[in-house]
Amino acid sequence: MSAESPRIEATEFTNPNLEMLYTEEQIRDRITELGRQITNEYRERDLVLVSVLKGSCVFLADLMRAIDLRLTIDFMSVSSYKDGTVSTGDVEILKDLSNSIRGKDVIVVEDIVDTGLTLSRLLEILSSRGANSIKLATFLDKPEPRVKTELKIDYTGFVVPNRFLVGYGLDAAGRYRNLPFIAAVRDPSVA
Ligand code: IMP
Numbered sequence: 001m002s003a004e005s006p007r008i009e010a011t012e013f014t015n016p017n018l019e020m021l022y023t024e025e026q027i028r029d030r031i032t033e034l035g036r037q038i039t040n041e042y043r044e045r046d047l048v049l050v051s052v053l054k055g056s057c058v059f060l061a062d063l064m065r066a067i068d069l070r071l072t073i074d075f076m077s078v079s080s081y082k083d084g085t086v087s088t089g090d091v092e093i094l095k096d097l098s099n100s101i102r103g104k105d106v107i108v109v110e111d112i113v114d115t116g117l118t119l120s121r122l123l124e125i126l127s128s129r130g131a132n133s134i135k136l137a138t139f140l141d142k143p144e145p146r147v148k149t150e151l152k153i154d155y156t157g158f159v160v161p162n163r164f165l166v167g168y169g170l171d172a173a174g175r176y177r178n179l180p181f182i183a184a185v186r187d188p189s190v191a
């Protein structure tokens, strides 16, 4: 940087504590592929995408536009991580679906599967509601800390290393959901 150029405050997207892992372009390409796959597999079905708030809202918004089928969406909110980075195993329904899934072909849309505790519990709850089928799509799969090893993931964006990731809907204590890319937090104590 030359002496004349003024020092510009780092913005959120160029925060030096973030290490980019997947760019916007990589994400877009992968979601286009996932959308095509789902489009092929759900023809003539009664598809409903169930997004698990808040983290999966960005993935849902892109994935649904990559699926060229008649479909509906619904939302659920469950708490697992409070404000920290460690899974408690406790799952509480904060917001339930607005519509019945009886007879529907459901794809649960998640941002990330880590231990799998949240999803396993959620799938248990949904499986008692008479859906025709329930599958699972996660943007990120972090297999290393998995506790629920029997959890079957049907559609995965990227398999990721065991690091704390943010962006594209994923947060650190509420922050960073708006990053258009996926990054690892270099020093979580600073985040
Ligand atoms: P699990 O119950 O351990 O599978 O984690 C479920 C939830 O924890 C995810 O839906 C995320 O909201 C959150 N989570 C897990 N890993 C990360 C991460 O690396 N960054 C941000 N949130 C995470």
Ligand code: MG
Binding pocket: 052, 053, 054, 055, 056, 110, 111, 112
């Ligand atoms: Mg989540």
